[in-house]
Amino acid sequence: MAGKSPLGVGLIGCGMIGQVHAAGLGQLVEDGDVRAVAAADLSEEARNNANRNARGFARLHEDAQAVIDDPEVEAVLISSPTATHRDLLLAVLEAGKPVLCEKPLAPTFPVVREMHDAVVASGVAAQVGFHSRFHFLFNKMRDLVQSGELGAPMGYVLREDQYWPTGDVVPGHSSWRSDRKQAGGGALLEHTIHGADVASWLFGPARQVFGRTRSLFGYDVEDVAAATVEHESGVIGTFVTVFNGVRGREERRLEVFFERGAVELTADFVVGAPEDGLMIQRPDEPAEHVDLDALRAAHWKTLGLTRTDVLFYLYLGARAWVQSVRAGTAPSPSFGDALAAHALVEAAYRSAASGDPVTLDGDLSLP
Ligand SMILES: NC(=O)c1ccc[n+]([C@@H]2O[C@H](COP(=O)([O-])OP(=O)(O)OC[C@H]3O[C@@H](n4cnc5c(N)ncnc54)[C@H](O)[C@@H]3O)[C@@H](O)[C@H]2O)c1
Structure with a gap:
């Protein structure tokens, strides 16, 4: 600047x-x-x-x-x-x-x-x-939602999984993630708070959540969780999140069904990950497998980014923060955005504990 x-x-x-x-x-x-x-x-x-x-x-x-x-x-x-x-x-x-x-x-x-x-x-x-808000694939999905090009979003499936990220499983890793007092939750809170943010960013705040959790690895936080979510916008979707035992595996997949389109997005956290993919299916046309390098280059051009050595999307998040602080504009994602993502996750936990769906108030307070 x-x-x-x-x-x-x-x-x-x-x-x-x-x-x-x-x-x-x-x-x-x-x-x-x-x-x-x-x-x-x-x-x-x-x-x-x-x-x-x-x-x-x-x-x-x-x-x-x-x-x-x-x-x-x-x-x-x-x-x-x-x-x-x-x-x-x-x-x-x-x-x-x-x-x-x-x-x-x-x-x-x-x-x-x-x-x-x-x-x-x-x-x-x-x-x-x-x-994730700085990942070009999620930005493309948001463009598709906001432009109305494929009609209104109807429903989605979101799945995130990751090799159990705790020192008891990964040598050299810290261990607070498998301790409820320190982490607060497992796969759903620690990892899929990202997915909750993406879903809230794309479809608006959650209105009602029904959740289930399991702990198969024996820690006091969950390693599997599933949730059905209804957003205030009317969009409905399901989450599945897993801390798994499959070494080397880490993937986020989001399938969104629109009135006139189906979009399958697969991503990981590093730039240029082999998992990355984007398929857009429009009526009466062959599925389009989007050219990822071209899409990423176009997105980075809009950000004024000329570096070719970016390894992590975290750099883009920190860069956006620094730019907004220097420009005196409000940084995004904000703590209000985080409250929405946390409210979705908290509602899933409360539902899992009670066995009943949990309805969120408009101000994201919880009963
Ligand atoms: N945005 C993302 O994708 C992303 C990815 C990974 C982790 N995280 C989050 O980042 C945070 C850190 O995760 P991590 O994996 O790096 O944990 P970590 O255990 O690997 O590292 C935490 C570090 O903080 C230090 N520390 C602890 N208390 C401190 C204090 N009071 N002052 C200064 N240093 C202190 C520890 O010594 C340790 O080196 C967590 O909240 C985690 O959920 C975010």
Whole structure:
């Protein structure tokens, strides 16, 4: 962004995804958008890894508050474990600094609402780490929904699965994801909060949810969940999410049925993933298998992105956040968007516990 000095960014949490964020911040430094001012992690090894990936933060700390208090840190990216987000977010809001907080916002819905309300009350510019919104395939699906080209969306099937992401299964991985107190939930909250956000983004907020969960691997969070969702728009759909035992597997698939079309989207989290695919079936025509490279290039052109070395959509999310902070515009996806996604997931959990469908109020409060 010409004519403005780069934004001083601080990173809190340098674990698995913090290191990916650090690499993205390093690219944003190269782009002239960011100064990598400070990073914090309890682990020295994690700090050093993030520092290497970012190609140098000016300062490294054990204490997150040192990042928040650093006068050269103008905006803070929180990528520590979910249970730490609340206190860190409130401290960043107290400092009045723009923030990007990773998903899920918190292990429990009341804390999510508290965080949402605190952001709104503070007036601080705040974004949530729903990076699927920066994936060219989901953007194409949104264009198809919004343009009406295939008629109205009728229903959808969304399936997400991933190899069980916890240290007991994956050597070297941290283990908080399989502990309910720290994670709040399993496949549905930790992973499919992304799918809940995508569905809310495409079809509007959920009105009623019926859910079921199972825990086959023996942890106290679910590794399988299914939900039937009715959106306020009338669109209905089903979710299936799985933390599986199939090493090497990770995929998100969304099939949307329109009045005059069927669209099958398959995606993964890395740019250029072999899983990626998009099929559009129109009436009386052969199915179109969309040229992915051309579609991605066209989308990135609209973003003014010239880099050819982007590996993760997280970079695009952080880039959008930095650009909106520097431009003084509201970052998106917002904490209001996150509240909608969390409300859908919470309704599924409550339904699974009670055996009855759960209806959401218009203001996303839950009974
Ligand atoms: N947007 C996405 O697609 C995406 C992907 C993966 C993870 N996440 C989310 O990002 C968060 C982090 O996940 P992860 O897989 O990197 O976890 P992780 O366990 O690999 O890393 C977390 C790091 O935070 C550090 N930490 C803990 N408490 C801290 C504190 N108070 N101050 C500073 N550092 C602290 C830990 O030492 C660790 O290095 C989670 O909320 C997770 O759900 C989002």
